[in-house]
Amino acid sequence: MELQCKVKRSLNRILNIRANLTSLQALEGSRELENVGVSASSGNLTDEVQKTGELMSQAEEMQLLERDHGKLARRYVQTTGSSVFLKSLLD
Secondary structure (H helix, E strand, C coil): CHHHHHHHHHHHHHHHHHHHHHHHHHHHCCCHHHHHCCCCCCCCHHHHHHHHHHHHHHHHHHHHHHHHHCCCCHHHCCCCCHHHHHHHHHC
């Protein structure tokens, strides 16, 4: 979780560096900069950081539930078909 907080605090700096690398790539016309993670196919970093944070929160909650109850909460256990399970997550 500490690492996630550091990434969030550094996100603007990372995005600026990434934009600068993209600009350099365009100026030099070289594909070599793609080797350092700069490409048009890269996903939105802000969205990825947010998704990762949400997944980490869910994982921590599951660990706490498992520790406190010795088992996973019913809502996290898939006992039916995947469509029913996915609908239950939306409720």
